[in-house]
Amino acid sequence: MSRGMTLIELLAALVISGFVVAMAGRIFLSGNKQFLLRSGESERLGEMYRLKATVRGELTKPITRCEGDRLWLRMAVAEVELGPELKKREPDVQISAFHCLELSPDATALQEWKGGAQPPLVEYRIGFTTRGVRDSLSGSILR
Amino acid sequence: MKQRGFTLVETLVAMTLAGAVLLPACFWLYGSRTSRAALEGFRATQALEAEMDRAVLLRLDHETGREISEPGYLRLRIRPVKDLKETRLIGTASDRKGRILATLQAGYFEGEP
Numbered sequence: 001m002s003r004g005m006t007l008i009e010l011l012a013a014l015v016i017s018g019f020v021v022a023m024a025g026r027i028f029l030s031g032n033k034q035f036l037l038r039s040g041e042s043e044r045l046g047e048m049y050r051l052k053a054t055v056r057g058e059l060t061k062p063i064t065r066c067e068g069d070r071l072w073l074r075m076a077v078a079e080v081e082l083g084p085e086l087k088k089r090e091p092d093v094q095i096s097a098f099h100c101l102e103l104s105p106d107a108t109a110l111q112e113w114k115g116g117a118q119p120p121l122v123e124y125r126i127g128f129t130t131r132g133v134r135d136s137l138s139g140s141i142l143r
Numbered sequence: 144m145k146q147r148g149f150t151l152v153e154t155l156v157a158m159t160l161a162g163a164v165l166l167p168a169c170f171w172l173y174g175s176r177t178s179r180a181a182l183e184g185f186r187a188t189q190a191l192e193a194e195m196d197r198a199v200l201l202r203l204d205h206e207t208g209r210e211i212s213e214p215g216y217l218r219l220r221i222r223p224v225k226d227l228k229e230t231r232l233i234g235t236a237s238d239r240k241g242r243i244l245a246t247l248q249a250g251y252f253e254g255e256p
Contacts, residue, residue: 012151019159023166030170041182048185103200110197121200123193136214140193143201 021131044130049092051126058082059122059141066100066113071122086126094134095127118143187236187244188218194219195249202251203232206219217244228253 003015013072064079065072071082083096100113101121123140149157158232190211198207198221208220218241231250237243 008152012155015155015159019155025164026166026170045182045185054191100235101200108201110200121196137189138193139189142194142196 021043030044032112040131040133044133044135047079047092047128047130048135051137052127052139053109054086055124055139056141057123058085059134059143063100063118063122065115066098066119069097069099071098071100092128092130093126094129095125097125168225183215183238184244186215187238188247190217190236190244191219191234191236191247195232198232198234199249202230204230227246 024076042142057080062074064074071077073082073085082098084110086096087093099122100119101110101123102110102113102119103109109119121140124138126137128135128137165213168191185228194209198205203221204223206220206222208218211217211219218237219234220237224231224233229252231248234247234249235243236245
């Protein structure tokens with residue numbers, strides 16, 4: 001004679017199924033969260049590499065002026081300010097700041113570039129947004 | 144004396160409790176170990192690169208260390224190693240726990256402008 005399930009067995013089966021479903025759901029949610037996080041970070045990282053390459057490429061051109069966080073380059077036909085030029089090319093760029101530095105006369109410290117020969121060191125900071133998240137890229141170029 | 148094992152219900156309760164504690168712990172550990180590693184590495188390299196550029200220009204000849212807190216905490220350390228007429232600068236960027244995120248090398252020669 002076949003015996004039906006007892007209440008305890010039924011409850012145990014329900015608990016087991018619930019546990020398995022909850023675990024599967026949790027793993028899926030966590031995986032999905034990780035995927036979104038990683039893809040967002042990957043996009044930010046890609047944007048940073050791209051911006052870095054653009055800035056480095058531009059800063060190989062002769063610098064004509066560098067004052068008050070702004071920098072001007074000598075382009076083919078005229079002098080162009082790099083900040084607005086970057087914003088024009090990269091709509092995600094919000095702000096940019098450049099500092100041109102050179103060695104002090106006694107070569108023991110760095111000081112603001114005063115013109116003349118090209119500045120040996122240019123430091124930059126670019127503020128931009130990716131997927132609505134504000135970010136910044138800081139770096140320098142030894143010329 | 145007859146030995147009694149765990150009942151099914153007891154086993155299930157124990158499994159549920161262990162799972163409730165262990166699963167979040169595993170996910171947290173996994174997340175904290177792996178996420179943001181590439182982004183942190185890139186930022187560390189950028190900061191260290193800027194510090195190294197300054198050091199090369201100033202022809203640094205002594206060990207130096209600096210901490211920065213923006214956008215995240217980093218400890219930058221540059222150590223010069225003299226090798227005849229060449230001075231190699233070895234720079235490391237590490238986080239608060241001392242984990243090294245980036246290492247860079249640069250150098251200059253004595254007498255070279």
